[in-house]
Amino acid sequence: MGAGVFAELLSKTKPETLDAVVISHFHGDHCSDITVFNYYLQQKKKKLKLFAPVDNNTELLSSLEWFEHIETKDSSRVTIKGVTLDFFKTVHPRFCLGVSVTYNGKKFVYSADTNVCPALDKALKGADLAVIDSAFSSATYKENGPHLSAELVAGYAKRHNVKTLLSHLPPEGDVGAIESEAKKVSPLCELIDLAEYVIAD
Ligand SMILES: [Zn+2]
Ligand SMILES: [Zn+2]
Structure with a gap:
């Protein structure tokens, strides 16, 4: 979910039809587009599962209202x-x-x-x-x-x-x-x- 990934995903599929999204870690080049994806899901009124570690990102994770966060360890x-x-x-x-x-x-x-x-x-x-x-x-x-x-x-x-x-x-x-x-x-x-x-x- 790094920069540019959401646009790429849109060109390939309907992102709301995914079953889940996985984020490995919270460096910007791996997660910056997740907030864009969240806006998109808001428009579609569709919730998706998000597998991601917490690692001091409680604020970001709780802002992603259209993702059901499942903590990975x-x-x-x-x-x-x-x-x-x-x-x-x-x-x-x-x-x-x-x-x-x-x-x-x-x-x-x-x-x-x-x-x-x-x-x-x-x-x-x-x-x-x-x-x-x-x-x-x-x-x-x-x-x-x-x-x-x-x-x-x-x-x-x-x-x-x-x-x-x-x-x-x-x-x-x-x-x-x-x-x-x-x-x-x-x-x-x-x-x-x-x-x-x-x-x-
Ligand atoms: Zn990294
Ligand atoms: Zn990286």
Whole structure:
């Protein structure tokens, strides 16, 4: 639900028909459009479920009158329409939860924002598709920084033999360099795109 996401969602679907929205953490690039979404739901007079941590955002969360907030924590598990969501705490300056989504024996993992994270390794066991934070290249990566590097992300792809979409790409950075850095480690990596991804049987 970062900046621009709500407009993108509108171009793809009727947002009021969603079953739920998940917010990993409250950095602006992951939640700024949730207030816009709330206005939209007010117009449609439709309430949606919102899975999100609290992390000092009581005021913001209570202003979202058209969302039914369900607090997520490390190791929370929720099931909605047969889809199971397992949340895990990542390594990030702000409290942040990645999520693995299981349905019909298929598993999708979203790392949210993270640096090197043992819980992400655990979540990726048996995963079919992953979207992982690749904001940095090895040249800009820092051990105590907020994000992974493309090379490290590709390490996860390789270890777990999982198709991995490189996400959280720098808006003005060299994404080609990020992709080639990852592909050197694992051909299972590619840049994320505004596309529909299907996990086939
Ligand atoms: Zn963040
Ligand atoms: Zn972020």
